[in-house]
Amino acid sequence: xxxxxxxxxxxPGVKALSGMQLDVRAGEIHALVGENGAGKSTLTKIIAGxxxxxxxxxxxxxEIAHWATPxxxxxxxxxxxxxxxxxxxxxxxxxxxxxxxERRGAFGLxxxxxTRKDAVELLHRLGVDIDPDRRVVELxxxxxxxxxxxxxxxxxxxxxxxDEPTAVISGKEVELLFQRLQALRADGVGIIYIxxxxxxxxxxxxxxxxxxxxxxxxxxxxxxxxxxxxxxxxVGRDMQELFPPKxxxxxxxxxxxxxxxxxxxxxxxxxxxxxxxGEVTALAGMVGSGRTELALAIFGGLEMTEGxxxxxxxxxxxxxxxxxxxxxxxxxTEDRKGQGLAMLLDVASNITAADLDAVSRWGLVxxxxxxxxxxxxxxxxxxxxxxxxxxxxxxxxxxQQKVLVxxxxxxCRKVxxxDEPTRGVDVGAKAEIYRIMxxxxxxxxxxLMISSELPEVIGMADRVVVMREGMIGGExxxxxxxxxxIMQVATQKIAA
Amino acid sequence: MSHAVEPNLSGMASGAEATRAWLxxxxxxxxxxxxxxxxxxxxxxFLSGGNVSNMLLQAAPLxxxxxxxxxxxxxxxxxxSVASVMATAAVVATSFSGxxxxxxxxxxxxxxxxxxxxxxxxxxxxxxxxxxxxxxLATMIVLQGMRSAWTQGAPSGNVPPVFRILGSGAIxxxxxxxxxxxxxxxxxxxxxxxxxxxxxxxxxxxxxxxARLLGIPADGxxxxxxxxSGVLAALAGLILSxxxxxxxxxxxxxxxxxxxxxxxxxxxxxxxxxGTIAGGLVGAAILIVVFNAVLQxxxxxxxxxxxxxxxxxxxxxxxxxxxxx
Numbered sequence: 001x002x003x004x005x006x007x008x009x010x011x012p013g014v015k016a017l018s019g020m021q022l023d024v025r026a027g028e029i030h031a032l033v034g035e036n037g038a039g040k041s042t043l044t045k046i047i048a049g050x051x052x053x054x055x056x057x058x059x060x061x062x063e064i065a066h067w068a069t070p071x072x073x074x075x076x077x078x079x080x081x082x083x084x085x086x087x088x089x090x091x092x093x094x095x096x097x098x099x100x101x102e103r104r105g106a107f108g109l110x111x112x113x114x115t116r117k118d119a120v121e122l123l124h125r126l127g128v129d130i131d132p133d134r135r136v137v138e139l140x141x142x143x144x145x146x147x148x149x150x151x152x153x154x155x156x157x158x159x160x161x162x163d164e165p166t167a168v169i170s171g172k173e174v175e176l177l178f179q180r181l182q183a184l185r186a187d188g189v190g191i192i193y194i195x196x197x198x199x200x201x202x203x204x205x206x207x208x209x210x211x212x213x214x215x216x217x218x219x220x221x222x223x224x225x226x227x228x229x230x231x232x233x234x235v236g237r238d239m240q241e242l243f244p245p246k247x248x249x250x251x252x253x254x255x256x257x258x259x260x261x262x263x264x265x266x267x268x269x270x271x272x273x274x275x276x277x278g279e280v281t282a283l284a285g286m287v288g289s290g291r292t293e294l295a296l297a298i299f300g301g302l303e304m305t306e307g308x309x310x311x312x313x314x315x316x317x318x319x320x321x322x323x324x325x326x327x328x329x330x331x332x333t334e335d336r337k338g339q340g341l342a343m344l345l346d347v348a349s350n351i352t353a354a355d356l357d358a359v360s361r362w363g364l365v366x367x368x369x370x371x372x373x374x375x376x377x378x379x380x381x382x383x384x385x386x387x388x389x390x391x392x393x394x395x396x397x398x399x400q401q402k403v404l405v406x407x408x409x410x411x412c413r414k415v416x417x418x419d420e421p422t423r424g425v426d427v428g429a430k431a432e433i434y435r436i437m438x439x440x441x442x443x444x445x446x447x448l449m450i451s452s453e454l455p456e457v458i459g460m461a462d463r464v465v466v467m468r469e470g471m472i473g474g475e476x477x478x479x480x481x482x483x484x485x486i487m488q489v490a491t492q493k494i495a496a
Numbered sequence: 497m498s499h500a501v502e503p504n505l506s507g508m509a510s511g512a513e514a515t516r517a518w519l520x521x522x523x524x525x526x527x528x529x530x531x532x533x534x535x536x537x538x539x540x541x542f543l544s545g546g547n548v549s550n551m552l553l554q555a556a557p558l559x560x561x562x563x564x565x566x567x568x569x570x571x572x573x574x575x576x577s578v579a580s581v582m583a584t585a586a587v588v589a590t591s592f593s594g595x596x597x598x599x600x601x602x603x604x605x606x607x608x609x610x611x612x613x614x615x616x617x618x619x620x621x622x623x624x625x626x627x628x629x630x631x632x633l634a635t636m637i638v639l640q641g642m643r644s645a646w647t648q649g650a651p652s653g654n655v656p657p658v659f660r661i662l663g664s665g666a667i668x669x670x671x672x673x674x675x676x677x678x679x680x681x682x683x684x685x686x687x688x689x690x691x692x693x694x695x696x697x698x699x700x701x702x703x704x705x706x707a708r709l710l711g712i713p714a715d716g717x718x719x720x721x722x723x724x725s726g727v728l729a730a731l732a733g734l735i736l737s738x739x740x741x742x743x744x745x746x747x748x749x750x751x752x753x754x755x756x757x758x759x760x761x762x763x764x765x766x767x768x769x770x771g772t773i774a775g776g777l778v779g780a781a782i783l784i785v786v787f788n789a790v791l792q793x794x795x796x797x798x799x800x801x802x803x804x805x806x807x808x809x810x811x812x813x814x815x816x817x818x819x820x821x
Contacts, residue, residue: 301709322711331709339709344702344769353699353710356692364690 001026001190002047002159007056009042016042017214020056024159029181029191031201031222034211034234035427040194043211044161047192048080049073061158077158081148083167089137094119096136097150122150126180142173149180160184161192166200170286171491178204196453198227210234231455235427242431243459244438246280249478252462253277256446257298257329257415262307264297269470270307275415275446280437282461283450285490290470291450292334295417299324299331311414325354330412332404334419334450340404341392348374348388350403354411377406382432398429405436416440419450434460454483466490523814524762524778531785539792547788549671553664553739555784556673557582558754559777560732562762563677563684564725565755566776570688570701571718572768573621573628574756577636578729581613582748584643585733587651590743594654602656606730613639614726618719636752643745651744655737663738673735680728685773697721702769757804758783761811783807 002024009017017039024030034040045051047058049067058065060076067073087096094116095102103118105111119132128146136144145165152160162181166174181191181204193205201208202222210217210233217233225233235242258274267290275281283291296302298309300319309316311327324331333339342350348370352359359370374388381402385395392400401421408416418437422430437460441447451457457464463477466489474489519526535542561578568575585606592598613635620631655663665672688694700707700714707714732751737743762779764771786807790800 299709320711321709322713325711333709338703339705342699342702342706342769345698349695349698353695356695360692363692364686365692365695367690 001061003059004043004047005057005059007043007046007053007058009046009051009053015214017046017053019215020211021216021219022209023219024190024192026158026190027185027188028206029185029193029204031205031208032192032194032211033196033198033201033208033230034217038211038234039214040211041163042214044080044163044192044194047073047159047161048078074155077156078161079152079155079157079159080161081145081152081163081165083164085144085148087136087144087147090135092133092135093123093130093139093147094132096147097122097132098154099151101154119150122153126150126153127183128176128180140173142169142176145169145177146180149184157184157189159190159192161194163194164196165193166195166197167287170288174200198230201230202227212236242427242434244435246460247278247438247441247462249462251442252279253444256311258310259294259298260308260310262294262297262309263305264302264307265293267293267470268297271467271470271472272307273448273465273472275448277414277444277446278441279462280441280447280449280460282457282464283448283467284452284454284457284464284486285467285473287452289467289490291467292419293470294467295331295419295448295450296333299329299417301331301333325411328411328413329415330354330408330417332408332416332418332421334423336397336400336404336424341400343393344391346389346391347378347383347385347395347403350392351377351407351410354407373410377410381406381436396426398425401425401429401433405433409436409440412440412445415446415448417448417450420452421449422451422453422456454486457481457486458483468492524775524782528778528782528785531782531789535785535789535792539789542789542792545669547792549666549669551784551788552674553671554788555781556671556677557732557736557739557748558751558758558780558784559677560680560728560735561725561748561751561755562758562776562780563681563773564728565759566762566764566771566773567684567688567697567721568628568725569756569759569764569766570697570768570771571721572701572704572766573718573722574632574766575617575722575725575729576629576632576752577613577617577639578725578732578755579748579751580636580639580643581610581726581729582733582736582751583746584609584639585730586655586737586740586743586747587643587647587745589655589659589734589737590651590653591646592653592656594656596656596658599656599658602659603734606734607727609639610726610728610730611723612726613729614723615719617726618722621722622715622718640745647745649745653743655741655743659734659738660741661738663735663740673739676731676735680731681773681777684724688773693717693720698769700769754783754804755780757808757811761807779811 002022004020004022007017007020020039020043022043032040032043042051046053049070049072052068065076067076088099097119098115102110103114105114116132123130123132126146126149130139130143130146136147139147165177169177185191195201205222207219207221208225208230209219210230212234253276255274256277260272262268262271271290271294283294285291293302297304298319300321300323304317304319309319311329316323337343342353351374352370356365359366359373371388377383378385383402384399392403405421421433425433437447437449449460458481461481463475464481464486465475466473466486468490473492476485541547565575565578588605588609589602592602616635617632620626621628662672662676688697696707696712696717699710699712700717704714733748736747740747758779759771759776760766760779761782762771762775762777764776786803787800790803
């Protein structure tokens with residue numbers, strides 16, 4: 001139904017895709033996998049008409065297609081559900097479903113009754129129970145996703161593309177989503193399913209195409225490959241090589257930071273955790289289990305309504321980022337652009353941002369000293385950029401992440417917390433970040449890594465603390481650390 | 497490393513691209529130059545000594561207000577109260593005996609008004625999350641009311657001579673008020689570009705969430721920006737009262753819009769975190785030249801307003817394209 005042959009796309013200075021091929025049939029769920037930066041989103045955008053390919057050919061429904069705009073692709077029957085939903089939060093479910101295709105009545109005015117009626121019918125066909133009159137902002141994320149799918153069904157959708165649909169939903173909701181997708185497949189809709197979660201791909205997809213560095217690697221029926229094979233295709237090397245050796249238990253020191261009974265943001269409900277010098281502790285658990293919030297509360301980025309943080313012989317009931325930094329804590333946030341980088345500033349300013357006082361005298365920033373520091377860090381972490389004055393906004397995700405790692409590695413003296421440190425970075429940068437984490441631990445710093453990628457947790461952690469519904473569900477160390485055990489602890493209560 | 501997705505940074509400095517980058521960077525300065533040349537070509541009196549010093553005299557108070565406005569816009573705000581602060585400061589200047597002896601009191605009072613207004617604006621925006629538009633609109637109106645109540649509707653009295661000298665006098669042909677503005681521009685440019693406070697302004701404006709997680713007192717930084725704007729506006733009001741000589745309730749009228757337009761034309765992003773004082777001042781110079789050219793050409797004064805609107809549209813379109821590119 002959809003065939004791409006030899007498709008290439010370049011952006012200034014970047015070859016995002018070259019010689020790409022893809023073949024999706026009607027009535028199949030086709031997985032698209034690859035490391036971050038492999039070209040999945042560029043490929044998606046080409047199919048969706050957002051970008052036009054520089055070379056190559058797209059065939060859709062037996063015809064050569066040239067979609068000049070997203071609208072043209074949509075009219076042809078292609079619908080993309082991006083990670084960030086395109087919904088209007090303060091409009092109703094029914095209004096959202098027919099946005100841009102409002103049901104018209106007399107004088108061309110919007111016919112609200114008809115809109116509502118059609119919406120009810122569509123939702124019914126999808127088999128979901130959502131009130132069409134509710135405002136979207138009141139819905140759960142899973143229900144919002146269903147509204148997005150319903151939008152796709154307003155047109156006769158032939159090809160549905162889902163970008164990481166399960167990143168924002170969990171457990172039962174995933175099952176429900178899969179049922180809907182299977183129903184759509186039975187109706188003959190072609191589905192491109194982009195996901196990092198390989199288990200899902202084996203569960204629901206018929207075939208899988210692997211991308212690496214903007215190029216086509218392989219395409220197989222899922223029945224013919226296994227997990228390890230898929231990983232090595234994606235990474236281009238064995239996963240185990242990425243991780244440096246773990247800490248010798250003898251080198252793990254005393255408790256540096258202890259958080260007791262932390263309650264915050266309604267997401268953390270009495271969690272306690274202690275971090276030891278020289279140890280890499282992983283904080284695992286489902287998305288939404290309160291991991292990020294716990295980290296933020298320890299750092300002072302979120303208000304603790306109960307509980308305390310003990311560090312450096314002091315007990316803090318009210319933590320602030322300034323105090324945390326002064327105590328030698330660093331926090332690399334999950335959202336690089338939204339919470340970490342000053343995107344408009346350059347590399348040097350970003351590296352020194354957490355300890356401006358160290359590079360200033362009489363309230364003036366010593367730009368020469370700052371540049372010298374930045375230059376040293378650029379070399380040490382192999383940050384690809386034109387120099388200290390390179391604005392971070394023009395850099396790749398991996399290099400931006402290294403800038404942040406370098407910032408906190410410089411300032412943290414006791415505790416380094418990293419929230420999803422390798423999200424959205426390429427394999428090379430990943431290995432580099434793992435190495436730096438180990439180095440920091442070897443220097444006697446307590447490292448806490450939050451991660452949703454189990455292979456990473458297993459490869460890096462000396463100890464795994466599993467969160468569940470805002471509390472600590474359990475702790476694993478040494479040989480106990482395995483995917484099965486972690487998942488077991490993470491989901492125990494939810495399953496019960 | 498995956499070289500396919502690594503930006504090829506060394507390849508960016510090709511000749512054509514470098515030229516384009518240069519043109520983009522100096523587009524503003526070039527357009528100022530073009531406008532001056534055009535105006536001079538059309539109207540011979542444009543470059544006459546009298547006219548030039550007239551323009552510079554006008555540019556000084558606007559420049560002063562623009563400096564403050566740049567700080568506020570950098571932290572994602574805007575300050576509509578500046579014109580009202582200016583008028584209030586000017587009214588204060590005439591509320592005494594009109595002798596030089598009152599100058600220190602007038603000075604202190606005017607600055608206190610500017611500082612207080614800035615403080616209220618900043619507190620409303622930073623601590624109460626009021627939108628800058630509403631907060632500064634409100635203080636603008638409150639000040640207007642207080643001013644009218646104070647003057648009973650019709651201000652009278654004289655500006656002390658020292659302000660007249662500062663506002664319209666010159667040394668070797670260089671107006672005093674321009675010297676004051678230039679000194680302030682240098683001081684505040686250093687503050688913005690070189691100090692830790694300036695760095696914090698850029699970080700806070702670029703992303704308040706990031707700023708907070710870096711332990712930067714984002715609220716304090718924001719408040720201070722509004723205070724700077726208020727104080728500079730008060731100063732500009734005193735200078736302008738000296739320039740105009742007589743004071744009514746509306747000295748500085750239109751300066752809020754002109755200063756915002758100048759800053760935006762000068763490349764200060766309304767979304768915060770990007771822009772410089774120098775840029776804002778070039779923007780102000782362009783506005784002054786445009787206004788003056790309209791007068792020199794003998795066009796009706798209403799044309800100023802129309803042309804101002806057109807200039808905003810052109811500037812906005814230019815920066816939107818640059819953002820997209």
